[in-house]
Amino acid sequence: MHLNEFKPLIKTKISTTPYHLNLLSDEERVLAFKEAIKEKAKGTVYDIGAGCGILSILAVPYSDFIYAVEIDHTAAKHAKSNLESFDNVLVINKDAREVIFPEKANLIICEMLDTALIDEEQVPVLNSILKYLKKGGEVIPKKVLNGAEAIDMERENICYEDDEANEKPNYDVMSDFKIYSEIDFKNEIEENVETDLEFKISKKGSISGIKITTFTLLTDSLICGPTPMLNPPLLVPTEKINVDIGDIIKVKLIYKMGGGLDSIRTRIEKVS
Ligand SMILES: C[S@@+](CC[C@H](N)C(=O)[O-])C[C@H]1O[C@@H](n2cnc3c(N)ncnc32)[C@H](O)[C@@H]1O
Structure with a gap:
C-alpha cells in the first residue's frame, strides 16, 4: 500500500x-x-x-x-x-x-517506543511476554541503538527536541557522536543503565547537556531514525563546564528504562 x-x-x-x-x-x-x-x-x-x-x-x-x-x-x-x-x-x-x-x-x-526507552513501558512489557515467543520467532522492532553527543543547551530542564507544547529548545552540538548501547528485543532487557560516555570536544565554549538519539531497527534491513512520534531526540542538562577544541570529557549517564525521565542522572567531568 x-x-x-x-x-x-x-x-x-x-x-x-x-x-x-x-x-x-x-x-x-x-x-x-x-x-x-x-x-x-x-x-x-x-x-x-x-x-x-x-x-x-x-x-x-x-x-x-x-x-x-x-x-x-x-x-x-x-x-x-x-x-x-x-x-x-x-x-x-x-x-x-x-x-x-x-x-x-x-x-x-x-x-511502545520512547527515546532510549526511558519514558516507556515497553521494556517491562516485553520482558514479561517474551516467554510466549515461539522458537525462531521475531519481534518488531528488532533492536534499538542509542547514541549521544555533548551539547550546550539553553533550557535547564530535560526536554524533547520536538517539543510541540513550547518553542523548540535551542542548543549547539559540541562533540562527536557516540553509540553507547544496543538493545536486542529478543533477549531479556536489563532495565537499569549506567554508562560512562567519553566525548571529544569539537568547539570552544561550554557543555551544559547531552543529546540522546535513538535509532530503531525494525528488521535487519530497515532502520528508522527519529520521526515526529517515534523517539524524538532527548536533551538532558548536566552541570556546566568550559571546554576547548580537542578536550576529552566524560559524562556518567544513569537511568532506568521504563523508569521515566525522573530516573535520569548525569555527572560530567573533564578528562584532559
Ligand atoms: C505508542 S502507542 C502505539 C499504538 C499503535 N500500536 C500505533 O502504532 O499507532 C503505545 C500503546 O501501548 C499502550 N500500552 C502501554 N502499556 C501497555 C500495556 N502494559 N499493555 C497493553 N498496552 C499498553 C498504550 O495505551 C498505547 O496505546
Whole structure:
C-alpha cells in the first residue's frame, strides 16, 4: 500500500483518539512499520499496545491470527470497531503483562517506543511476554541503538527536541557522536543503565547537556531514525563546564528504562 492509498484509509475508515491520530499522522513511522510487518508477519501475531489497531490492520493479510492487546479502554474500543470486519483478530482490553495467551507467537509487534526507552513501558512489557515467543520467532522492532553527543543547551530542564507544547529548545552540538548501547528485543532487557560516555570536544565554549538519539531497527534491513512520534531526540542538562577544541570529557549517564525521565542522572567531568 502506498502512502496515497493509505491516507484516505486513515481519514475515512479509522476511528481513533487524538493521541493515536498523532501517531497515525506520522507517515514515516507508519510506513516503516508497514514494510516491516509485510516482511515478517506470519502465523500467530501479537500486536502489543495496539492503540486504535493500525498495525493489526496492516498485519491482517499476512497473519493466521492476531491478538491485539491494548491497556487503554477508549483506544481498545476504537480498535474493536476498526477491526470488527476481520475474523482473524481478537482485541483484548488489558495490560499485556496480565494476558494469558492461548498460543505462542511467530511475531510480536510492540510499538511502545520512547527515546532510549526511558519514558516507556515497553521494556517491562516485553520482558514479561517474551516467554510466549515461539522458537525462531521475531519481534518488531528488532533492536534499538542509542547514541549521544555533548551539547550546550539553553533550557535547564530535560526536554524533547520536538517539543510541540513550547518553542523548540535551542542548543549547539559540541562533540562527536557516540553509540553507547544496543538493545536486542529478543533477549531479556536489563532495565537499569549506567554508562560512562567519553566525548571529544569539537568547539570552544561550554557543555551544559547531552543529546540522546535513538535509532530503531525494525528488521535487519530497515532502520528508522527519529520521526515526529517515534523517539524524538532527548536533551538532558548536566552541570556546566568550559571546554576547548580537542578536550576529552566524560559524562556518567544513569537511568532506568521504563523508569521515566525522573530516573535520569548525569555527572560530567573533564578528562584532559
Ligand atoms: C505508542 S502507542 C502505539 C499504538 C499503535 N500500536 C500505533 O502504532 O499507532 C503505545 C500503546 O501501548 C499502550 N500500552 C502501554 N502499556 C501497555 C500495556 N502494559 N499493555 C497493553 N498496552 C499498553 C498504550 O495505551 C498505547 O496505546
